[in-house]
Amino acid sequence: MWLLLAFFSAAFLGFYDVFKKMSLKENAVLPVLFLNTVFCGLIFLPFILISYGSPELLQDTLFYVPSVGLKSHGLIFLKSIIVLSSWVFGYYGIKHLPITIVGPINATRPVMVLVGAMLIFGERLNLYQWIGVLLAISSLYMLSRSGKKEGINFVHNKWIFFVAMAAIAGAASGLYDRYLLRIVEPMVVQSWFNIYQIFIMGSILLFIWFPRRKENTPFKWRWTILFISLFLSVADFAYFYALSFEDSMISIVSMVRRGSVIVSFLFGALVFKERNLKSKAIDLAFVLIGMIFLYWGTK
Template sequence: MWIYLGLLAALFIGLHNLCKKHAVQGNEVFPVLLGTVSSGFIFIAGFYIMSKFYPNYAAANGYQFQSISWQTHGFIFIKSAIMASSWILAYQALKHLPITIVTPIRSAGPFFTFIGAILIYNENPNALQWIGFFLIIFSMLLYSRVGKKEGIHFKRNKYIFAIIAATFLGASSGLYDKFLIQSLELNPQTLQFWFCFYTILILLVILGFTWFPYKHKRKAFKMKWSIPMVGILLQAADYFYFKALQDPEALIMLLSAIKRSQIIIAVVIGGLVFKEKNKRQKLVPLTGVLIGVFLILMSSD
């Protein structure tokens, strides 16, 4: 069951990435990020308020919110700090790079998660998992060759380094999620609510120095329909991902890889919507990524 929940998360992440690309085009990155997180928070806050007024109904429908200690709040704040850093780097990269370059690099995230799962959680890989993960990494190298045709030199482009750092931080957050969900026994909606709350506080501090004081930056910001959609779609993806992670048998290394099947939406549909170049050449390494993900899925049988 957790595998299917992971695939649902991948679907919403793919749609989320398309909306995110639209939201940052010609726009100020930090306020877009604040708008997306705030939209997601408002969405889940509706369920939070309903659970307070109608607790029995909330419990019957599976969205009751837990009371947590200050120590647990601290653990959630750490996750917010990690993901705020990851998103800031990723949004900057997404604004300046094609989505068909950014998304495949992000797909290397499972490799970092894979290593962490072995070292931290002692998850045991088999031969197919090793082959699948290294196939994904090799496919990323092929993407770098395609990127050079679009004037993107991977060794000299700062946004490439930004998206790599964002990917590493995102993978670290994924490993941390297993601790929050399984060790601290947080349910998805409680984690989502407080995670969004603390992330908004962090972003408000950053924007207080980088955006709010500058009138020309405030004027440059454009409110788009895709901004709230990014937040809502991300909350949907996170909910299914956290639900999958609640299963004691769920392996974080496999869930991380399954989520990357959203690359189909980003590369195929995104390439058509945003009319990016070299779509056919990108299908070759895309196939490698998909085969790698397929091998990982096969290894779970």
């Protein structure tokens, strides 16, 4: 069950990346990210209010948000900071790079999660799973060669660095989720971390972006911004629910979620008309074959 939820999450995560790319084209990054946190918070706020005011309406459903102590809220607040760090780097990266480059880079993020899961949680992979991981690592090397054809130097391009930092923070978030979801209900984590992000991102917008807004790219409202939040919320809900299963493995869930690259790659080819698709398709094939081996290893 948890593996199917991971695949479901991956599909929605792919559309999330697509709408993010559409929203950020010639647009200010921080306001788009702030609105994303606002809409995500508004999606989950009713569940918080109903759970507190009329708990009997949601108590036996997946949408119930039980009360937790101050320590749990502190842990959730820390998650908000980690996730926002990843998002800030990731939003800037995807704005300035082809989505057919960003997607496969993000697809290698679970390799870092794998190392952390082995060291921290004692997770162990079988032969099929190791083959899947090695294929994902190989795809990153091949992708760097594809990027050179578009003048993108993986070593000296700062936006590649931004995407890499987003991946590192995202991996840290994934490992932290495995710990957090063992002591706090998934719906509590997802609801409250979205609420906390509004205040964190609002402060960043007020004190960093707003005073210098006339010096930077102006903000333009687009309806695709709303779809960022909708698809992300559904993807995260499936993800948190998957990790709530006792036998779930964060190394596998994280790797499967990177299957979102299929959706983003197709849109990059068909909608954004990006270049060098043949070589990038080979890179993508390595990722997909790796996903198949991971699936076999988990059966």
